[in-house]
Amino acid sequence: MNRNFASHAGLKSCRFVFLLWATVQVAMAQSDNAERRYQYAVRFIQQKEYVKAKAELKPLTEGRTGIAPYAHYYHALADFNLKRFSESRMMLKQLIDRFPNWKKMDDVYYLLGAAYFENGQFEEGLENMTRIGDPNLKQDVSKLETYYFSQINDLNRLKVMQKEFSNNRELALALIDQIQRTSTAPADLELSDRLTNRFGIPAIPRPASAETAANSATVTKPEKNRNKGYFNVAVMFPFRLNEINPDDRARSNQYALDLYNGMKLAKTKLQSEGITVNLFAYDVDNDVSKMTTLVNNPGFIQNDLLIGPLYAEPNRLATEFANQNNILLVNPISTSSELIANQPLAFLASPSLNQQAVKTVAFARTLSTLKKATIYFGNSRKDSTLAALYQAELKRIGFSVVEFRKIGADLETVKVSEVSKPGHIFLASSDENTGPKLLRLLAQRKVEVPVIATSSAFDFDKNPLSVFTKSDLYLVYPEFVDQQRPGSEEFEEQYLEQRNIIPSTYAYQGYDLLLFFGRALARNRGQITNRAQLKTTPEEGYLLSGYDYSGSNENQVVPIVKFDGTRFLIANTF
Known part of the structure; x- marks a missing residue:
């Protein structure tokens, strides 16, 4: 567990120092010695001299005076910042037992929950967070949970936790993120789809530290942010998760799974280039109601690129949504130019x-x-x-x-x-x-x-x-894959290692598509408003024949190949 959260707790403790100080002045009908000890302790905490603060606070925790609960709290806070989380929890539990009606109890539950989170006891931490009633603390709770849940790499544990705390949005978003990054199991994708429809999509990438979580974590975006440093991509395919039979080798939806698996490898490739892409899979068949639910979900506007749907009516709804919100939409396999007619933000990855x-x-x-x-x-x-x-x-x-x-x-x-x-x-x-x-x-x-x-x-x-x-x-041969092209062998090896099957043409198409449009989004900071911004060069390492949108919103690259006696080669140069 990353222990950098202390900086976040420290920032929050400064707020508490200010809030509690005025209250304590009234409560201190104590001896001058007690008042002096308390003032020293607060000053030591502000200076991050936590051991000295504890020495001053310890005697003050032993009585039942008005200053005692404050001394308990700051003693626990000092232990927390010293990474003595068990001691911090013990002092907070003692505070709860001795002063159950203390008016700052929400702050106690917050710190106690954080101490549990630090030890990986997420369920206990969540139980304390749910006890907080102060609406002014809700934003801090959200930031705290977003940070800690992002540190959980065990998908099964996240699923168990989400089932127990089914109304916790930050937990649901963490589970969605984990599924989209690590799993292609049909049941997991179905769960991700269901949670996304209810809670939206994660609004931020996984934070690198607690400090960034404290400063930048947000739950929802009031408007579309084009300069956030990462890109959300919605993949709307007929995955048909309810129909999948693991023993069936001739699945009607295999092409959709192959396309998506190719995209996941492209996501890794983009990450190596410093381009962060978050993939979100939606099971959208020829079902208008499902697409309607998606476009009416407020969180759906957070996407920077829509891939699919593959059927006409859902695609029409998606296209309307893309136009209204200035979001790029790409159909990965269609050859129908009707899908892009008079639609400036709709593109075909294949030539019509x-x-x-x-x-x-x-x-x-x-x-x-x-x-x-x-x-x-x-x-x-x-x-x-x-x-x-x-x-x-x-x-x-x-x-x-x-x-x-x-x-x-x-x-x-x-x-x-x-x-x-x-x-x-x-x-x-x-x-x-x-x-x-x-x-x-x-x-x-x-x-x-x-x-x-x-x-x-x-x-x-x-x-x-x-x-x-x-x-x-x-x-x-629009889907032609030149096995001699640089990167082709590496892609096949990676795909075989991860999926235990040789990649189909669809896997190559999914890989190239996300690679191309991901790079275009990064190059234009997510603001693609015309096809002139979609450019490619032979040096960019695509496995198929590349993309050309110079003349229209459909790919104009049409490979024509010829067998030279040993392998197929591109015969046309235009």
Whole structure:
């Protein structure tokens, strides 16, 4: 236990000296010797000469005169500052037993609670704090509890304590902070979510010392503070905590957990750079009522960045809240530009389908002088939408589309041949079997033209590398992770050590997203009002391909990769 609280107690004791001195003058119908001893003791305490103070006070504690309770109290205060907490408690209990009706009893409970806290007896300390009735002491109690609870690193103990003292706000905030920093267990996240809805979120980072706790601890913020030195980030994902089965490897919410776990590693990385980020997870599915509860919680305004929600209606409410309170909102995986239309503070971490089409067409122009293209697409809505956007962009720049066709398991309807071959072929498919099938068909028909396909048209785990050796095969791959990129191996090792699984693409996305926006918040002191403040350079160490918001509020980086015989490399430079 950190013992620096003595400075805080000392500051508070000075207030007591002033308050009690006038009262004592009236109470002292004692001998001149007693009065002199008391005056010396008070002066010694002001000078931090606690041993000398005790020597003067000890004889005064033995009677039942008006000065005796004051002597008990200051004797206990001297013991406290000498770190003799057991002796301090004994003297305070003696005071309570002998003078139960003393009018300064709230001050006694305060000091007695602090003495228990110092010995790690938090439950006993809390019991004494709850006995305090003086409203003028409530702020001091809050600061004291905030400091001591922040020193508890045992999550289970905090949970037991919070269950026993369920109405204590400072204890609830300490538990929320501990969960968000150390745990991803579904039950813990659910508890954190429930407590956050009731008590709000911690308004300050963990104090480094009791003195800073005394001087800077606050429970609520009357207005948003942009220069507080740390950043609160709300993560609103469909964690679906009530549905989690620990034995189920195919969880519907696994991607949300992976995103969040990646962010936790980014939080550690940011901390090493001197950027403090507090992560707060909220279980927000396609539930408008849950989002309504969050935005109506006064403490929610303390966030500097909102990540999610991932469904349209909750996202709409979150976007309105972000605009009203000048808070940045980011969707980590959506490719729908509708989410950011006319929303200056809403951003997409991924390029929209339209952006993918525009950037891919620009790349396709460099592959052939023949201004003809063939477009194939799969059964999903995403496939057909991307294909339509690609076709529109080709026509806009003067290309002709010789074949625009939906294809399924059977590719026999495909008309392309050696005689009618286009300048390039574009394939948008979410079926991982379609890519290899199309390549085999083109080889059979001796059609040798560049093929640009979405990465989702291939299974990188099952397809042999020989599938990707076609000289003119390019993959539109927004989630591409270059394993040779600096930091990638370290990230994978850390993730594997902490989660006992290899990180998914979502884990990489979560890591990069928080790293990028955390740095942007720090660089701009939390005041991001336009996309010009969101910049990145290749040297910043992202694991994916980076971010570019120079033209819009969606990420404009669209990686197109090519297999070089040993690994995939970025083929486009724009």
